[in-house]
Amino acid sequence: MKSSEINYTILSTFIAVHGATAWALWKTGFEYSYLGWAIGIYAIRWLGFTCAVHRYFAHRVCRTSRAFQFVMGLWATLTMARCPIKFASGHRHHHLHSDTSRDLHSPAKKGILYAYIGWVISKNYDEDRLGRVGDLKRYPELTVLNRFYYLPNVLLLVALYAIGEMPAFAYGGLLSTLLVWHVAFSVTVVFHCIGAPRYETYDESKNSLILGLLTFGEGWHNNHHANMASCRMGEYWYELDVGYLVFLVLEKLGLVWDVNKSVGSRIYRPVEDDTKETCVQIPIFDDAQEADRFAA
Ligand SMILES: [Zn+2]
Ligand SMILES: [Zn+2]
Numbered sequence: 001m002k003s004s005e006i007n008y009t010i011l012s013t014f015i016a017v018h019g020a021t022a023w024a025l026w027k028t029g030f031e032y033s034y035l036g037w038a039i040g041i042y043a044i045r046w047l048g049f050t051c052a053v054h055r056y057f058a059h060r061v062c063r064t065s066r067a068f069q070f071v072m073g074l075w076a077t078l079t080m081a082r083c084p085i086k087f088a089s090g091h092r093h094h095h096l097h098s099d100t101s102r103d104l105h106s107p108a109k110k111g112i113l114y115a116y117i118g119w120v121i122s123k124n125y126d127e128d129r130l131g132r133v134g135d136l137k138r139y140p141e142l143t144v145l146n147r148f149y150y151l152p153n154v155l156l157l158v159a160l161y162a163i164g165e166m167p168a169f170a171y172g173g174l175l176s177t178l179l180v181w182h183v184a185f186s187v188t189v190v191f192h193c194i195g196a197p198r199y200e201t202y203d204e205s206k207n208s209l210i211l212g213l214l215t216f217g218e219g220w221h222n223n224h225h226a227n228m229a230s231c232r233m234g235e236y237w238y239e240l241d242v243g244y245l246v247f248l249v250l251e252k253l254g255l256v257w258d259v260n261k262s263v264g265s266r267i268y269r270p271v272e273d274d275t276k277e278t279c280v281q282i283p284i285f286d287d288a289q290e291a292d293r294f295a296a
Pocket of ligand 2 (some may be wrong): 054061091095224228
């Protein structure tokens with residue numbers, strides 16, 4: 001990776017958060033009960049990743065009100081994954097060009113290290129360059145959240161310190177941030193390397209039982225690549241998909257509706273050549289009328 005390709009703002013943020021976490025953990029010490037903070041806040045944040053960041057904002061798997069869309073936007077920012085717009089842009093690009101030379105994080109094409117962290121700190125990962133997020137950019141409140149994604153996280157840190165002092169701050173606030181980051185980086189690599197595919201998706205995506213359980217459903221990644229507009233990643237009872245269950249609860253509460261619950265492959269246009277660049281049914285939401293179908 002050339003140094004001119006590196007986004008130094010992102011890189012220095014990573015280094016600063018890792019340094020601050022190491023300092024806070026050292027200062028706080030260790031007790032088993034502190035892990036409760038890390039696991040509890042991690043669970044809230046990772047559910048935000050799979051439900052809000054990935055399924056709702058990147059794939060628009062349901063409709064909702066504009067008010068609840070904003071709530072999901074706030075939940076998305078808590079993952080510290082540059083949300084809700086930037087991740088959606090990069091992720092739609094991933095589905096469109098999966099495991100081709102244009103994919104941002106294909107381990108097969110770019111190598112493990114670049115697929116893990118290189119793409120995140122690359123200037124190529126940029127929503128203005130990658131596009132395909134016209135449906136999200138038309139909501140000013142989402143662009144504000146996308147720009148100031150760190151502010152809700154600062155408030156979370158302050159609240160955690162007020163409630164549980166240093167153990168909550170260090171383990172719940174900072175360590176859980178690193179957990180979400182490194183799980184997210186790992187899954188971009190692992191989901192395209194380890195496991196077995198159920199469907200022919202013209203890429204390297206795999207299903208993985210263990211990761212499916214650990215990531216609240218994200219591990220059924222080949223199912224997801226085969227039918228990316230569906231909210232449902234696990235297709236059978238034994239493919240536990242907690243993220244999908246959350247949407248069923250939200251639907252019961254009337255907060256979301258028209259949830260796409262389809263199963264089975266929707267890949268309908270295998271490429272006629274070997275470039276594999278346009279083989280999938282990627283939803284491209286640059287058209288305002290199309291976007292109107294989602295948040296009213
Ligand atoms: Zn993938
Ligand atoms: Zn996806």
